[in-house]
Amino acid sequence: MKLSGFLLLLSGWAIVAAALKLLHGHMVAPFIYAGLAVEILGLVLVFRGHLPGAVK
Amino acid sequence: MDFLAQHFAFGVCLLFLVLVPFSIAGLALMNAGLGRSRSAAHAMTTALCVIATAMLTYFAFGSAVQGGHEPRFWNGWSNPVPSQDFFFHGVPWDWPAALQIILLLLGVSLASLVPLGAVSDRLRFGSACASTVLFAGLIDPLFLRAISRLGAFEDAGGSGFIQAVAGLTALSIVWLLGPRQGKYLASGMPAAIPAHNQVFVLFGCLLSWIGWLGLNSAGAMIRAGGRLEQSILVVVNTSFAAAAAALTAAVTTRIRFRRPDASLVGNGWMAGLVASSAGCATLKPATAIITGIVAGVLVVLSVEWFELHLQIDDPCGSVSVHAVCGIWGLLAAGIFSGSAERLTAQVVAVATLLGFVFPLAYGLNWLLNRLIPYRVSPDGERQGLDLHELGADAYPEFVVHSDEFLQR
Numbered sequence: 001m002k003l004s005g006f007l008l009l010l011s012g013w014a015i016v017a018a019a020l021k022l023l024h025g026h027m028v029a030p031f032i033y034a035g036l037a038v039e040i041l042g043l044v045l046v047f048r049g050h051l052p053g054a055v056k
Numbered sequence: 057m058d059f060l061a062q063h064f065a066f067g068v069c070l071l072f073l074v075l076v077p078f079s080i081a082g083l084a085l086m087n088a089g090l091g092r093s094r095s096a097a098h099a100m101t102t103a104l105c106v107i108a109t110a111m112l113t114y115f116a117f118g119s120a121v122q123g124g125h126e127p128r129f130w131n132g133w134s135n136p137v138p139s140q141d142f143f144f145h146g147v148p149w150d151w152p153a154a155l156q157i158i159l160l161l162l163g164v165s166l167a168s169l170v171p172l173g174a175v176s177d178r179l180r181f182g183s184a185c186a187s188t189v190l191f192a193g194l195i196d197p198l199f200l201r202a203i204s205r206l207g208a209f210e211d212a213g214g215s216g217f218i219q220a221v222a223g224l225t226a227l228s229i230v231w232l233l234g235p236r237q238g239k240y241l242a243s244g245m246p247a248a249i250p251a252h253n254q255v256f257v258l259f260g261c262l263l264s265w266i267g268w269l270g271l272n273s274a275g276a277m278i279r280a281g282g283r284l285e286q287s288i289l290v291v292v293n294t295s296f297a298a299a300a301a302a303l304t305a306a307v308t309t310r311i312r313f314r315r316p317d318a319s320l321v322g323n324g325w326m327a328g329l330v331a332s333s334a335g336c337a338t339l340k341p342a343t344a345i346i347t348g349i350v351a352g353v354l355v356v357l358s359v360e361w362f363e364l365h366l367q368i369d370d371p372c373g374s375v376s377v378h379a380v381c382g383i384w385g386l387l388a389a390g391i392f393s394g395s396a397e398r399l400t401a402q403v404v405a406v407a408t409l410l411g412f413v414f415p416l417a418y419g420l421n422w423l424l425n426r427l428i429p430y431r432v433s434p435d436g437e438r439q440g441l442d443l444h445e446l447g448a449d450a451y452p453e454f455v456v457h458s459d460e461f462l463q464r
Contacts, residue, residue, distance in 0.1 A: 006415045013411025016404055029400050036403060039410045047366055050231050052244070 002049035008042025065277070065284045066151045072274035072287070073155065076162040079267020080107060082260040083169045086326070089256025090319060090372040091176035094440025096252060097450035099176055102184050103169055109185045110168035110192040114161055117142050122160070122197035155278050160200070163218040163271070164192045170222035173372030174230045175430075178437055181445050183430040187229065190420045196221050199413050209401040210393070212280040213272035213294075213333030215385030220409050221417075223379025226370070228418040232425050235369030237437050246363050249371065254318045261302075261325040268294055268329040276337035290336045294329065297339075297348035301328025304352025312356070320356055323373045327355035327381040334382075334402075335389030343392040350388070351381045383409065 015035030019028050084103040088096050120142045147157055168188045172179070199221050203209055211217055240246055251257055269291050276282040276290045305324020309317040331351035332344055339347065358376040362368040368375065383406050390402030424430075431437075436444035443449060 006418065009411045009415050011411075013407055016407040016411065020404065029396070032400060032403055032407065035411070036407045039407055043410060050366070050368075052240075052367055 001045055005042045005045030005047075005049055008045060009039050010042075012036060012039030012042060062151070066155070068284055068287075069155055069274050069277045070158075072270040072277070073158050073162060075270025076159075076166065076267050076274070079264045079271055080162070080166050080169060082262070082264030082267060083166065083173070085256045085260030085263065086322065087169065087173040087176060087372055089253040089260060090173065090251040092249070092440065093252035093451055093454070094442055094449065095177045096442065097448065098181065098441035098445055099172065100450075101446060102172060102179075102181055105181070106168050106172060106184055106188045107165045109188040110165045111161055113189050113192040114164045114197070115144055116193070118164065118193045118197045119144060119147070119157065119160070121194060122200045152278055155274070159271075159274055159278050163214050164196055166267075166271075167196060167214075167218045167222035168192055170219070170374050170378045171226040171229050174226035174370045174374040175233050176371050177236050177441065178233055178431055179229070180428075180430060180432050181441075183424075183428050186424055186428055187421060187430070190424060191222070191225055191417075194420065195225060195413060195417050198416065199408065202408050202412060203405050206401045206404055208395065208398045209405055210280060210338065210389050210398060211334045211386060211405065212282070212290075212337045213268070213275035215330060215332075215334035215382045215389070216405050216409065218382075219330045219333065219378040220382030220386065220406075221413055223375050223377070223382055224409060224414045225417040225421070226374045227368070227379060228414065228421050229430065230368055230370055230375065231418070232421055233431050235367065236371075237434065239369045240367055244367065246367070246369075251319050251371075254322075257319055257322045261322045264326060264329060265295070265298060268298070268333070272333055272336040275333065280337040282337045286337060289341075292341050293336045293339050293344035294332045296341050297332030297344045297351070298325050298328035300345040300348030301325060301331065301352035301355070304349045305356050308353055308356040312360070320359065320373070323355050323359065323377050324352040326377045327351040330378055330381045331385035331388060334385040335392060338389065339392055343388075347385065347388040347392070351384055354380055354384055 012035045015038060016032050019031030019035065023031060084100060087103060088099040091099050144157070147153060168191055171187065172184060196217065200217050203217070236249065238247060239249060272294045273287040273290045276286055277284065302321055302325040305327070306316040306321045309320045328348040328351050331347050335347070355373065355376045358380045359373045362370060362375060370376070386402045386405055390399035393399065432441060432444060
């Protein structure tokens with residue numbers, strides 16, 4: 001679960017970085033917020049993965 | 057006349073920077089006070105050595121890693137090979153480049169103390185210094201490098217590049233180390249391990265206030281391009297945010313626990329300072345107060361949430377104060393600016409913190425922990441780090457309390 005969470009964190013940042021690099025104008029912001037949403041999902045998984053008794 | 061005005065501003069900015077070590081001293085006092093008495097000397101000694109390690113590491117290669125000046129690739133991305141030489145070679149020692157270097161040097165030193173508060177009473181001295189090399193040489197400089205291309209981004213006093221980076225690194229190390237012995241019962245309920253000296257903690261808050269006034273004022277001039285007159289607004293915003301956050305934390309703890317909690321009020325004060333840093337140059341006094349109020353509520357709720365529900369043993373509340381409220385400070389600077397472009401830039405910085413800095417800090421510290429175990433031995437923890445690592449207590453003539461507050 002920890003690893004999946006960290007992968008989601010990195011994926012979210014990749015979405016943000018790609019949006020900044022590849023998109024222009026009004027299209028950028030939605031992808032940045034989408035990337036942040038993916039990161040928040042990853043953060044939840046990382047937190048859950050660190051709870052005692054969490055599935056490894 | 058312009059020449060005189062410029063040099064006067066240079067001198068005043070240098071004076072602001074000279075105040076920053078007060079915030080470092082305040083944070084070190086807070087870390088020592090919130091830990092146990094049997095590890096107090098260790099906490100202060102480690103703080104001194106960690107500051108020294110951070111400064112020298114940033115000097116040796118942190119600044120070079122941060123780089124980001126010239127040359128750039130055809131697509132605008134800066135060259136990953138350090139463009140600035142190591143050991144500050146090639147740094148122009150004039151205004152404003154030299155002041156920027158001093159601000160970052162002091163900022164990295166301040167940030168390097170944050171993880172110590174989260175892992176007090178169980179982190180080995182040598183491991184703390186080794187982990188600081190990673191922090192000051194790679195983690196913080198790489199974040200600064202990543203955000204250097206965000207045009208509308210604003211973080212004058214370092215809510216992001218000082219506080220949030222350090223808070224997330226602290227969270228990584230706390231997870232790698234685990235809680236202190238006896239902190240959690242078999243049922244998962246936490247035991248209260250009280251701070252050994254609340255006077256240190258609260259005096260540390262006041263010292264930090266002085267330091268933060270200097271940090272934010274200098275940051276506003278150096279990083280946000282503010283004029284000298286703007287420092288008045290920065291001082292007002294910083295103080296108002298801290299005041300609002302401390303009072304809100306007192307009220308929140310009064311409502312939740314029936315009486316104000318001294319260490320959480322101190323944490324509230326610090327949370328206000330941390331949250332004010334990003335937008336200190338552009339917030340209005342009223343929005344600075346709102347920023348502080350939100351920080352005061354956030355810090356109390358997140359300390360409780362981390363300790364009770366996520367079983368994160370963070371004796372100083374470093375993750376809540378520096379990571380949570382640092383991120384809030386970045387967002388507040390965007391929300392209250394009224395500019396969609398700035399808000400987006402602030403969100404990108406938060407995304408970089410969560411998606412790049414946090415995994416990087418966790419991964420690097422995980423690797424280092426494999427090479428040099430971070431955690432002190434169970435016997436050493438029981439004995440106290442003062443005796444175990446330094447061979448002498450901080451308070452040799454006092455009766456040191458045993459673990460009577462822990463259930464056996």
